[in-house]
Amino acid sequence: xxxxxxxxxxxxxxxxxxxxxxxxxxxxxxxxxxxxxxxxxxxxxxxxxxxxxxxxxxxxxxxxxxxxxxxxxxxxxxxxxxxxxxxxxxxxxxxxxxxxxxxxxxxxxxxxxxxxxxxxxxxxxxxxxxxxxxxxxxxxxxxxxxxxxxxxxxxxxxxxxxxxxxxxxxxxxxxxxxxxxxxxxxxxxxxxxxxxxxxxxxxxxxxxxxxxxxxxxxxxxxxxxxxxxxxxxxxxxxxxxxxxxxxxxxxxxxxxxxxxxxxxxxxxxxxxxxxxxxxxxxxxxxxxxxxxxxxxxxxxxxxxxxxxxxxxxxxxxxxxxxxxxxxxxxxxxxxxxxxxxxxxxxxxxxxxxxxxxxxxxxxxxxxxxxxxxxxxxxxxxxxxxxxxxxxxxxxxxxxxxxxxxxxxxxxxxxxxxxxxxxxxxxxxxxxxxxxxxxxxxxxxxxxxxxxxxxxxxxxxxxxx
Ligand code: GLY
Ligand code: MN
Ligand code: MN
Numbered sequence: 001x002x003x004x005x006x007x008x009x010x011x012x013x014x015x016x017x018x019x020x021x022x023x024x025x026x027x028x029x030x031x032x033x034x035x036x037x038x039x040x041x042x043x044x045x046x047x048x049x050x051x052x053x054x055x056x057x058x059x060x061x062x063x064x065x066x067x068x069x070x071x072x073x074x075x076x077x078x079x080x081x082x083x084x085x086x087x088x089x090x091x092x093x094x095x096x097x098x099x100x101x102x103x104x105x106x107x108x109x110x111x112x113x114x115x116x117x118x119x120x121x122x123x124x125x126x127x128x129x130x131x132x133x134x135x136x137x138x139x140x141x142x143x144x145x146x147x148x149x150x151x152x153x154x155x156x157x158x159x160x161x162x163x164x165x166x167x168x169x170x171x172x173x174x175x176x177x178x179x180x181x182x183x184x185x186x187x188x189x190x191x192x193x194x195x196x197x198x199x200x201x202x203x204x205x206x207x208x209x210x211x212x213x214x215x216x217x218x219x220x221x222x223x224x225x226x227x228x229x230x231x232x233x234x235x236x237x238x239x240x241x242x243x244x245x246x247x248x249x250x251x252x253x254x255x256x257x258x259x260x261x262x263x264x265x266x267x268x269x270x271x272x273x274x275x276x277x278x279x280x281x282x283x284x285x286x287x288x289x290x291x292x293x294x295x296x297x298x299x300x301x302x303x304x305x306x307x308x309x310x311x312x313x314x315x316x317x318x319x320x321x322x323x324x325x326x327x328x329x330x331x332x333x334x335x336x337x338x339x340x341x342x343x344x345x346x347x348x349x350x351x352x353x354x355x356x357x358x359x360x361x362x363x364x365x366x367x368x369x370x371x372x373x374x375x376x377x378x379x380x381x382x383x384x385x386x387x388x389x390x391x392x393x394x395x396x397x398x399x400x401x402x403x404x405x406x407x408x409x410x411x412x413x414x415x416x417x418x419x420x421x422x423x424x425x426x427x428x429x430x431x432x433x434x435x436x437x438x439x440x441x442x443x444x445x446x447x448x449x450x451x452x453x454x455x456x457x458x459x460x461x462x463x464x
Contacts, residue, residue, distance in 0.1 A: 006100040008176050009055045012169065013063075013071050016053060019165040020067040025118060026125035026162050028053060028063045029134060043229065048365035049127055049166050051270050056099055058090060060107050064117060070102050072117070077106035115144035123158035130163065163370065170364055171371030172405040177271065177364070178438055181407060182447045184227070184268035185436050188275045189450035191221035193461060195236075195262060196451075200283035200462040203256050209281070211236040214262065215249035222266035231272035232367045235263035238281065242430025243415040245357065256282035259289055261430050265367065272367040274409050275448045276434030283462030285455055288425035291331065292414055293455055296431045299323035299412040300453070303359050307410060307437055307444040312399040313373055317359035320412040325351040332423050333416065348388045354416055360409045363436055369407075375400050406439045410446075 020026055031047040046057045053063055054073065062074040078091035095104035105113060118124055118141055126138055138159075145155045173181065195217040202209045215236045222230060236249035242261035254260055258281050265273035278293065280286070285293060302323045303316035325345040328334040339350040362369035378398035387394055402408075413432030416422060433453055437444040452458055 005055055005176070006098075008174070009053060010100045013053050013065055014069050015169060016165060017065050017067055017069040017071075020065070020125055020160075021123055022067060023121055024067045024123040024125060024158075024160075025121045025156070026065045027114070027134075027138065028065070028127060028162060028166075029131065029137075030056070030059060030061045032131065032133075033059050045229065046270070047131070048170075048270070048370075049130070049162070052166065052170060052365065054099055054101070056090070056095075062107065062110060063101075064114070066117075066121075072113075073099060073101045073104040074107045074110050074113075075104060077108065111141070114141040115148075118142060118156060119145050119148065120154045121156045123160055124156040125160045125162040125165075127163045127166070128161040167370040167372065168376075170369065171362060172403065173364060173407050173438070174405070178405070178407075180269055180271040181273065181363070181436070181438070184231075184266055184271050184273040185275070185448040186450055187222060187225040187227055187268060188265045188273040189448050190225070191218040191264060191266065192262060192275055192277045192451040194218070194221045195264075196277070196279050196283075196458065196462050197464065199254060199260060199279070199281050203254070203282045209254040210251050211238055211241075211249045211254060211260075212251055214254065214260065215264070218262070218264045225266075225268075227266035227268045229267045231265045231267040231274060235261065235276075237261045237430065240418075240428035240430070242278065242432075243417050243428065244430075245415070254281045257286065259285075259293075259429060259431065261432055263432065263434065270365050272363060272365065272369070273436055273448065274363055274367050274411075274434060275436065275451065276411060276413075276432040277451060277453070277458070278431040278433065279458050279462065283459055285459065289429060289431075290455055292416070292426060292429055293431055295324065295327035295331070296412055296414050296433055297453060297455070298327070300410060300433050300435070303410045303412060304435075304437070304444065304446065307402065307408070307439065309402055309404050309439055309441050311402050312375075313360075313402060313408070314399040315402075316408075316410055320359045321346060321351060321355070324355050324412065324414060328354060328414075331426070333426065335421065352389065354414050355412070356415070357411075357413070359412050363407045363409050371400075371406070373400050374398065402439045404439055404441050408437055408439070410435050410437055410444075 028050050030050040034042045036042045060076045064072040073095050076089045092104035195214040198217045215234050234249050237247040238254040238260050239258040241247045260281050261278045263276040265275050299320040302319040306315040306319040362371045374397040383396050411434035415430040416426045418427040435446045436448040
């Protein structure tokens with residue numbers, strides 16, 4: 001962590017502490033290491049809540065904060081033998097100066113120190129249901145406090161979910177976070193350009209192109225710019241594979257004449273990017289591909305226009321659906337004689353045969369980031385409706401009002417499987433266009449647009 005980042009984390013800890021309530025305490029662990037097989041672990045990724053409050057990436061660490069703002073870190077002790085194998089550890093002696101916490105101890109002292117720290121507190125906060133074992137760990141400490149009641153110890157009366165205040169804090173990205181997210185998006189955009197150009201060049205050279213070749217280009221570009229990981233499993237789907245929403249980059253051939261749907265984003269210093277582009281494998285759209293592509297793009301433009309401070313989170317989705325549904329009727333994907341008017345298509349969700357996901361999600365430290373999608377002041381205002389497709393009763397609450405500093409994706413798509421009644425020229429075409437947007441007071445700032453979306457611009461790029 002660069003030295004000048006320290007005040008950011010201290011400020012976040014202070015804001016968090018101020019929401020805990022009088023005489024409360026909060027406990028936030030980082031993520032556990034996870035075994036892949038035998039003595040081989042998955043690459044370690046810290047817990048996002050913990051990192052948000054500390055900027056500290058080592059495993060086996062816990063942060064404890066009290067309502068008066070005092071912070072204590074429990075971390076791995078220095079251990080010359082282990083450090084030969086696993087690398088250098090910060091250690092509790094250096095931690096206060098390096099991270100700005102008030103005190104630090106070895107994590108080996110957690111079970112002896114925590115019961116005392118919990119004693120005589122009104123409430124204990126910890127993140128509920130985020131990692132296995134936190135609850136039982138806290139229970140074991142509370143149990144020790146309870147064993148001392150005869151000596152006058154008071155046990156916290158309340159247990160509260162630390163995710164509630166932290167989710168709300170994380171939903172609004174500060175300048176430091178926005179800067180990192182811009183850099184992550186910029187790297188991912190370059191990676192998409194690289195893969196697009198590679199696809200066209202390899203096909204022009206008569207090579208056997210596979211989805212994994214394009215994934216390799218993306219991963220190379222991520223890593224060479226310092227990204228630690230992909231933010232999620234990359235989707236590189238050629239031809240009909242693009243209609244499988246959770247397809248992963250595999251070994252299928254990438255043929256000239258087909259589209260490639262690529263959904264890939266890097267994580268940089270704990271922050272995700274999430275970009276999808278759909279491009280013709282050899283750099284030239286067919287007429288039918290271009291027609292559907294331009295429809296999805298028009299729906300994205302409508303969603304982008306609807307993304308601004310004061311709008312609801314669902315507004316971009318509703319704008320997308322309107323454009324896509326009209327296009328489905330115009331192009332004969334949906335037969336008006338069977339499904340009725342545009343309003344009927346929307347009302348009955350008939351469009352979901354070709355567009356079955358939402359138009360976006362919060363983006364931040366996690367690709368599907370935390371944050372309530374319901375407007376906090378309107379949680380009690382419910383109305384019920386019957387889903388026209390499943391018949392399920394859905395309880396609606398007012399959608400979140402967008403505010404400056406929130407970051408979300410805008411990702412409409414269309415997925416046309418081969419099916420009777422669907423014009424054959426559109427069979428097996430899957431298209432998604434996904435960009436990352438920071439909500440501003442004027443509208444939104446698209447931070448992933450270094451890679452073009454316009455069909456002509458994509459073709460020009462792939463000629464290069
Ligand atoms: N890449 C995951 C998503 O687009 O939501
Ligand atoms: Mn996404
Ligand atoms: Mn995506």
